[in-house]
Amino acid sequence: MGQRTNEAMCPIQGVPLPARIVKYWTKVEQFQASKEDLLIATYPKAGTTWTQEVVDLILNDGDVEKCKRAPTQVRMPLLEMTTADDPSAGITMLEAMVPPRVIKTHLPIQLVPHSFWEAGCKVIYVARNPKDSVVSYYHFDRMNLSQPEPGPWKQYLEKFMTGQLVWGSWYDHVKEYWRKRHDKKILYIFFEDMKEDPAREVSDIAQFLGRQLSKSIIDHIVQMTTFSVMRENPMANYSTVPDTKFDRTVSEFMRKGEVGDWKNHFSAEEDAAFDEHYHRMMADCPLPIRFTI
Numbered sequence: 693m694g695q696r697t698n699e700a701m702c703p704i705q706g707v708p709l710p711a712r713i714v715k716y717w718t719k720v721e722q723f724q725a726s727k728e729d730l731l732i733a734t735y736p737k738a739g740t741t742w743t744q745e746v747v748d749l750i751l752n753d754g755d756v757e758k759c760k761r762a763p764t765q766v767r768m769p770l771l772e773m774t775t776a777d778d779p780s781a782g783i784t785m786l787e788a789m790v791p792p793r794v795i796k797t798h799l800p801i802q803l804v805p806h807s808f809w810e811a812g813c814k815v816i817y818v819a820r821n822p823k824d825s826v827v828s829y830y831h832f833d834r835m836n837l838s839q840p841e842p843g844p845w846k847q848y849l850e851k852f853m854t855g856q857l858v859w860g861s862w863y864d865h866v867k868e869y870w871r872k873r874h875d876k877k878i879l880y881i882f883f884e885d886m887k888e889d890p891a892r893e894v895s896d897i898a899q900f901l902g903r904q905l906s907k908s909i910i911d912h913i914v915q916m917t918t919f920s921v922m923r924e925n926p927m928a929n930y931s932t933v934p935d936t937k938f939d940r941t942v943s944e945f946m947r948k949g950e951v952g953d954w955k956n957h958f959s960a961e962e963d964a965a966f967d968e969h970y971h972r973m974m975a976d977c978p979l980p981i982r983f984t985i
């Protein structure tokens with residue numbers, strides 16, 4: 693089993709990011725997006741991988757075999773990906789690809805490289821309710837040995853609420869993309885809506901991407917991107933990441949994929965404190981977040 697890397701975090705404009713990428717930040721800032729590139733932006737654990745698979749299938753007219761050409765993280769690299777061997781590994785991978793590229797990021801909107809906005813790139817933003825996000829992030833940090841040690845749940849929840857986890861504040865993240873969604877080409881979608889009516893969401897994404905797909909292809913994409921099908925797909929379930937990096941004895945990447953799992957983790961006291969804090973933090977931004985469906 694691998695060892696946790698315990699890499700230091702370092703803030704960029706107040707947002708905690710792995711120190712390694714911070715050192716190479718000008719490379720991220722100067723990244724050249726092309727106008728055909730698509731950015732999929734999320735706060736961690738919002739359903740990024742799910743959305744990536746939906747997008748790849750839409751762009752390939754539902755052809756599952758084409759979408760099995762490589763693992764998610766190779767087909768649609770994380771812009772700010774950093775490894776010990778290559779501190780700006782995401783940029784290296786993206787620069788070796790020919791546009792149109794599908795690019796993943798967890799960066800808050802103010803840290804997204806300017807070239808995306810100058811080029812007028814389309815962006816799909818996925819938001820997930822913060823209670824399920826923090827539960828999912830907690831289990832992910834327990835198993836992902838390149839993330840900081842999560843520590844006890846109670847402290848982890850406090851760190852989430854105060855924006856101290858990697859990629860910063862969930863509140864700022866979801867609010868700032870929401871506020872800018874009409875100024876830029878942002879399709880803003882919700883994990884809970886994808887669970888509730890995946891065909892409607894797949895069809896909205898296809899329309900946003902300018903793709904005309906038949907109802908049968910849309911239904912096929914929905915079937916190929918259910919939690920149970922993706923969990924068995926080695927090109928979409930992160931099973932290609934070695935055990936030295938993901939300790940699967942602790943938790944799975946494809947863990948539960950549900951809305952409302954937070955009820956199994958929050959005590960009544962934590963829930964009440966969270967609700968009070970949430971209403972204060974979100975008072976200036978009426979985002980239609982749902983905690984249950």
Ligand code: A3P
Nearest residue numbers: 737738739740741742828918919946947948949
């Ligand atoms: P859980 O930990 O709650 O199970 P991301 O891709 O942004 O890291 O998000 C990961 C979360 O999305 C995990 O949530 C994972 O199980 C869930 N997920 C991945 N694929 C999914 C799918 N097809 N349907 C529903 N949830 C999915």
